[in-house]
Amino acid sequence: MKKYVYDFNEGNKDMRNILGGKGANLAEMTNIGLPVPSGFTISTEACLEYLKNKTEIPDNITNEIFNHIKILEEKTGKLFGNKDNPLLVSVRSGAPISMPGMMDSILNIGLNDEIAESFSKQTNNPHFVYDSYRRLIQMFSDVVKGVPKSNFECLFEQIKKTRGKEEFEFTEEELKGIIKLYKDEYFESTKEQFPENPYTQLIETVEAVFLSWNNDRAITYRKLNDISNDLGTAVNVQTMVYGNLGENSGTGVAFTRNPATGENKLFGEYLINAQGEDVVAGIRTPESIDTLKEVMPDCYKEFESICKILENHYKDMQDMEFTIQNGKLYMLQTRNAKRTGSSAIKVALDMINEGLITKEEAILRVEPNLLEQLLHPTFDQDELNNQVPVAKGLPASPGCATGKLFFNVKDLKEAKDKGEKDLILIRIETSPEDIDGMQIANGILTIRGGMTSHAAVVARGMGTCCVSGCSDIVVDEANKVIKVNDLEVHEGEYISLDGNTGNVYIGKIDTKEPEISGDFKTFMDLADTYRKLRVRANADNPKDANTARKFGSEGIGLCRTEHMFFNPERIFEFRKMIVADTEEQRQNALNNILPYQRSDFEALFESQEGDPVIIRYLDPPLHEFLPKKEEEIKELATSLNMSYESLKERIDDLKEFNPMMGHRGCRLDITYPEIAVMQTKAVIEAAINVTKKGLKVKPEIMIPLIVDEKELKFIKDIITNTADKIIKENNIELEYMVGTMIEVPRATLIADKLAKHAQFFSFGTNDLTQLTYGFSRDDASKFLKDYYDKNIFESDPFAKIDREGVGRLVYMAIRKAKQIRNNIELGICGEHGGEPSSINFCQLIGLDYVSCSPYRVPIARLAAAQAAIKAKKNK
C-alpha cells in the first residue's frame, strides 16, 4: 500500500517533493541529531489525493495519520486527547517550493475545555494553558473557518478594557470566561460548535491546509513564480514546545548571515515568553538575537553551534525558527535563506573563501534575476514603510520611480523644459511616437498592455521603470486626472511606481541610485570564466550601447534602425519618404535620411571597439510612422505641402487589418528596394569612415521577416551589390556579413535554404512566438489571464521560451542550417535572450550568443555561466 505519512526520522532533505520543504528539512535536522520536537509529515501525495476527491480525506490516509499520532504518543509519553497527560501538536503547511499565501500554522491542537482544566492544574500555570487555548480557538477560526482574527482581537481588547486588567492579571475563572466568549463568537460566525474532539481539530486543520493549496493568493504566486500547480502541499504535525512558559522560555527567527548585506554574522530576533506567531505579528517588539548572548548564554551558544552545523550541512545560508522551552532549545524549521542580490553575491564569494562551496557552486547559487536589484533605483525602505499601494499593474520594467504625473509627451516635455526633473508619463498604451517622452520620464505607467507591450519592451530596453496594464486606474485624458478607488491624482501631482512589484503609490517616495559594489564585479568576472555563450545587447543608440558595454556586453545583437527615425527632424524626412508619389520623391527623402543613419551608425561602431554590431533593416509597417489624429494629420499635410485629403488617403491606404502580419520587414524592401540601398549605404559608409579613423568595425546586416529563399536572395543581392561597389570605390578592406532574422515559422522550416545565403541567423523569438501561437503580443494579455486562472498555461510564452513549440522550431532551424553552413553564426535577440531559463535552452541547442536589453546584460552573463556549468555537469 502507498505510504502517505512519514515520521521525521523516515525522511531527508532530498524528499521535498513528497514532504515539502519544511518537512524534508525537519527530517534532515532530526537525522543529524539536532533538537527537533518529534513529529511527522503528511505527504504532498495525500494532498493531491484529497484535492482529487474534494470531499474528504480518504480513510486509509486518516488511519495512517492516527497511527502516527500513536507513534508520537509513544515517543513523548503523552496521550492525544487525554486530560491527564495531554499531547498537544502544531500543524504547519509545507509545499515543495516555499511560497507565501499558503495556510498559516495552527498551534496547540489537542486542547479542549476538559483537557485545559486538567492541564492547567497539572502545570499549575492556568495563564499559559488558557492563553494557549485562546490562541487555538482564534487560529482555528481564522485559518480553518475563515473567521477574521480581528473579531477575537477586538473582543479581547474589550474585555481587558471592561475589566481594567492586563492579560497576566486575569484569574483562572476570568480566563475560562474569555474562552466561553471566544466560543460564542465562534458559534455566531460559523453556526457550529467549536470542535472539542482533538481528532476532529486535527483532521479539519489538515484539510484546511490541503485546500489552501488552491486559494487565490497561492495560485497567483505560483503563476508569477512559474511553480507547477501539480505539486500539492505537505502538512507537518509536530509535538508542541512552548516559548510561553515564562521568562525562561522564548521563541525567535534567525539567519545564519545577513540576508540583506550578506555579512557573515548571525542575524535575527526573538521574544521571551511568547509563541511563534508573536514574533511575526509585531504586537511586541522583538529583541535582536545579539542580546540572547547575555540573556540565555547557554542557549545562544548552542544555537550558534547549530547554525554552523546547518550551514556546513546545507552549504548555504539558513533561515531558521527556534523555540526555547524552560531553557531548552528546540529547532522548528530551517531553510535556505532568501536574500537580496548583494547578499547573494557576498555569501557566495565568502563561502568560496571559507571553503564551503566550489566556485561553480557559488556561481549556481545566485539567482540571476536577483542582479536586477543591483541595476536600478530602489525606494528608500523607510519611506516605503509608510506607504500603501493604491493599485497594482504588471512589473513591466524594473526599478522604482517617483515624479510628477503627465498625460502626454507634449506636456511632459514642456515640464522638462521648465526645469522639472522628476516626471512620470501615464498613457492608456504607448506608441512609437511616445519614445521621446519615455526617454525623459523617470517611470512609465500604462493602463493596457502586458509584459511585452510596446511600453514594457521599450522601457526595459531603456532601463526605465515601467508598470503596465494597470487596469485599476481610470484615466481621464481630457481633464488630465486619474482615478483609482476614490482617489484622484491630477497632472503635476506626485505618483510613485515600483517596477519590481507593479505597485503604484500616490505621493512622493524618495529613490536611491544603485551602487555596483566591488563584490559584484568580482563575482561577474568569475562567472565569465565559465560562460560559453557570448552576450550582446539590443541597443539602438550610442547611449544604450555604452550602458550595455559598461554592463559587460560583447557587441550589439540588435540595432533596430527604425528607432533612429523617431526624432522630430528625422521623422519628417521619413514621412516624406512614406508619402512619396514617385520613386524620385522617395529617393530624395531617402537621400536626406542617409546622413542621419550614417552618423548614428558611426557612433555605434565606435562605441563597440571592434565587437560585432548587428543592424536590422527597417522593420515596422510604414503606417506606424504616420500620425493618426486629424489635427496632427493636418499639421503634417501643411509641412509636407500636401492636401489634407491626399495625406489622409495615403494614411488610410496604409492601414492594415493585422499590421503584425502586414507590409513590414523585408517586405518593404521588396516593394521599395531603394530603402535597402539607402540603409546599406549608411552602414557601409559609416563602417568605412570609422575604419579610416583606424578603428576596427564588424558590421552585420540583418534582413528581418524573411519567409522565402528567393526573397532573401533578392534583398541580399541589393545589399552586396551596393556595399561591394562602395567598398571598391573607397579602395579599402572591409568585412561585413549579411544574415537574416529567423522570426516567421516558415523561415525555420526552410532554414537550410536560407543558410545558403545568410552568414548568420538571429532568432527573433518575440515574433516567432506570436506566429507559432497565433498570439498577438499586443492583444494576448487580455485572454492569457484566463489561461493562467484556469491552469492552462503556467508561464508567459513571451517571457520564457516555449521549448515544446517555438523551441522545437528554433532547434529544427539550427540543425538544418548547420548542415549547409557549419560555421553559421547563431544568436537570439528576442526578449528571451535576457531570461535565465531561456538562456539555458540557448546553451543546450548550441547558439553562439544571446542578445538582450542593456540592463539585462549582467543577468544574461550569469545565466549563461550557470547554463555552461550545468551543461558540463550533464555531459
Added chain:
Amino acid sequence: MKKYVYDFNEGNKDMRNILGGKGANLAEMTNIGLPVPSGFTISTEACLEYLKNKTEIPDNITNEIFNHIKILEEKTGKLFGNKDNPLLVSVRSGAPISMPGMMDSILNIGLNDEIAESFSKQTNNPHFVYDSYRRLIQMFSDVVKGVPKSNFECLFEQIKKTRGKEEFEFTEEELKGIIKLYKDEYFESTKEQFPENPYTQLIETVEAVFLSWNNDRAITYRKLNDISNDLGTAVNVQTMVYGNLGENSGTGVAFTRNPATGENKLFGEYLINAQGEDVVAGIRTPESIDTLKEVMPDCYKEFESICKILENHYKDMQDMEFTIQNGKLYMLQTRNAKRTGSSAIKVALDMINEGLITKEEAILRVEPNLLEQLLHPTFDQDELNNQVPVAKGLPASPGCATGKLFFNVKDLKEAKDKGEKDLILIRIETSPEDIDGMQIANGILTIRGGMTSHAAVVARGMGTCCVSGCSDIVVDEANKVIKVNDLEVHEGEYISLDGNTGNVYIGKIDTKEPEISGDFKTFMDLADTYRKLRVRANADNPKDANTARKFGSEGIGLCRTEHMFFNPERIFEFRKMIVADTEEQRQNALNNILPYQRSDFEALFESQEGDPVIIRYLDPPLHEFLPKKEEEIKELATSLNMSYESLKERIDDLKEFNPMMGHRGCRLDITYPEIAVMQTKAVIEAAINVTKKGLKVKPEIMIPLIVDEKELKFIKDIITNTADKIIKENNIELEYMVGTMIEVPRATLIADKLAKHAQFFSFGTNDLTQLTYGFSRDDASKFLKDYYDKNIFESDPFAKIDREGVGRLVYMAIRKAKQIRNNIELGICGEHGGEPSSINFCQLIGLDYVSCSPYRVPIARLAAAQAAIKAKKNK
C-alpha cells in the same frame, strides 16, 4: 559541345522542354511521315543562354543556326539570300507550355529588294512576291522593333484610297512604291534602315522571340497559370509554303473535334489565297472547313485522314494549322486542343468508347478547374462580343453576373423588397455584416482584398460571382457613384461582372444558367470509382448543404457556426451576449440563441442523411459582431437598453491590434465556457431530435485555434460533460466525435499530444498559411503583387498549398498524430481543399477527406480521382 539547334527529324513529341511544344510536334509530325515543310528548332536552352548574356546570341549558337540553314538549303534545293532561287523561312516562337503573350510569327524572312525583284520575275507573280515582302516589313517592324502594325495598315489604306485601287489592281511598279513607303515608315519609326541582309533578318527575329519570353504579358500569363519562369522559349525556323499563291492555295486552322461541345466532327475554318495571319486577323471572313470538301476534295480527304492519324497518335483532340500551296497540303502545327468543360468531358467519354484511351486516361484528361464553367452562369457570348471591359479586378469567385449597382446592404435590400431581381453589391471591402446583402446579390464587386479576402471566400462559398480588389474603380459612397476612367455608374444603373476573368463591364449583359448534361454525371460517376479521398463541403446552412450534396459531397467538413448569427434577430441576441456585464446576463442571451442554433443544426443533420457533419465552434473575435459606425452604435445601444457611452466603451475594449491573432476561436471558450456549453447543447439536442425521427446523425464537434494540450482538454471536458449528460437524460444511443482544427503552427508541433484528446483533425490551412508565413490574408494582396512582379513567388500560397512550409507542418502533424491514434480522422477545410494540386498533396500525405465550398465539390471529386490514379501509377 552542347547542341542548341535540332532539325525537325532530330526531335520528337517528348522533347517539349528543349524544343517547345510547337517544335516537338513539328518534329513528331515529320517523323510519322506527315507533309511538314522542312525546318529546324532553336532550343529553349539557347534562349536561356541568350537571356543570361542579354547582349547577343553566342557565336556557337549563331553558327549552329547558319549550319541548319545550309541543311535546309540542301533539302529544298533553294538558297537563303540568293536572288535566283531564294529560300524564304518563317520564324515562330514555341514555349514548352503553350502560352499567349509570346511573340507572333514572322513570315517570308529572306526577302529584300533585290530578291523580290528577281523572285517576282521567276514566279511571274509580282503580287504574291510584293504582298509577301510587304507583310515581312510590317511583321518585322511590329514584332522585332515594336512599331505598331496600324502605322502600316493606315498607310496602305491611304494609298489604296489615293489611287482608287484595290490591292490586286496595283502594278508591279506601284507595288514597289508601296515597299518604298513602308521602308520610309520603318526608318522614321526606328531611325535605322530595314535590314536587307536575310541573315540579319533571321538573327534579329530570333533574338526578338527570345526577349519576348520576358515581356509583361508573358510574365503575367505565367504567374496566373503557375508556369515557371525558368523554362525559356524555343524558336522554329521553317521553309515557307504559300497559301497566297492563287485560287489553288489557302490556309486554315482546324480542330479534330468541336472544342466547345466535344462533338466528334472536324471543326475549323480556312481562307483561299491567304497567308496564316489573315485567318487570325479577321480581315476577311473565313469559310467553314466543311466547304473545303467541295472546293478541294482531295486536300480535304487528305486532311481528314491526317486528323485521324494525329488523334490516334496523340490520343487526344488536336488543334492544327495547315496551308495548301498550289493544291498541295502542308501541316504547320498540331497540338492538344484547348477545350471547354463540356467538350473535355464529351471527348474523354467518346475516346473511351472509341477505344482510343483507357478510363484512367480519360479521367486524367479533364482539367478539374474546367468543371467550374459547368457550375455557374455565363455571359451570353453574342452579347459579350459587343462589350469592352472598363476595369479588371481579381477573378475571386467564378460565374458571371449582371445587375443594378448598390452601395450598401440596406439600399440593396430595399431594392429587393421593391421587386428588383438583378442586383450587384459594391463595397470597398465586405465584412460579416454584409452577408445578408451578399446572399441576395447576383454578384459582388470589391475595391480592396485578394483572392482570399472576406468577400472572395464568402462569395465562393455561396457560389456567387465576385470580382475583388478592383482598384481601378473609385468609389464615392456618399454620392453613390463609382468612377472608372472617365465613366460614372450611379446607384441603380446596370453593371456586369465576370468572375472567371475579373472583367467589369458597364451596362447589362444577359447571362445563361448552367446546364449539367448527362455526360457530366457519367464522367463524375466514373471518376468516383477511382477516388480514395472523400469530399465534404464547407456549408453553414441547409441551402449550401443541399447544393453541395447535389454536387456529390459526402458530408459537411466545415460548418462555421458564427455564420448562423448574421441574421438580424439572431445577431441582436448575440450582441446582448457580447456586451453582457455578468455571467447571468450572458447566460440569458445564450439561452435565447440556443433554439436558433439547435434548429439550424437539425436542418443540417437532416440534409446529410447520416453523413458526418463537422461543426466548428464560434471562431471570430467578438468585435466582428458589433457595429462600427456611431449611428449604428447608437441604434444598438437603444435596442440593448444601454447608454451609448457604455456600449462604445465595450466596443473599444474589444478592439484589437491584430484581430487574426487575438481573442478568438477556442480562446473565447476559455474565457466564456458557457458559449461552448450552449453550442454543445444545440448540437447534441439537435442530433437527438433528428435521431428520434429515425434518421441517422454523425455530429463531429470541432474546436478551433487550439495551441496547447491543456487548452484542448479543458474545452473537450466541457463538451463531453455537457453532451454525455444530455444523452444520458434522453436515454438514447448517440455517437459523436470531438476533434480540433489544426491551424496554428504550434498545434502541428504538438500534434501527438493533441491526438490524445482529439478524435479527428481538420487542417485549417487558411490560417495555418497566414501564421506560417506571417501574412495577413486581408493585407497581403498589397505586397504579394510585388512578389510576383519580382519573380519571388510563382503562386499564391493561399490558393495553392505551400508544400515546403505549410505542407511540411501538416505532414509532421499527421505523422505525430498517427503514432498516438492510428485511426484518427484527418481532413482539410481551408480553401486548398478545393484546389487540384493541393488535393493531390492531400492524397500524398494520407488525408481521409478534403472539404471545400459547394461549388467546388465536383472539381475536388475529379482532382481526388486524378490524385488516386497518379498515386497508383507512382507505386
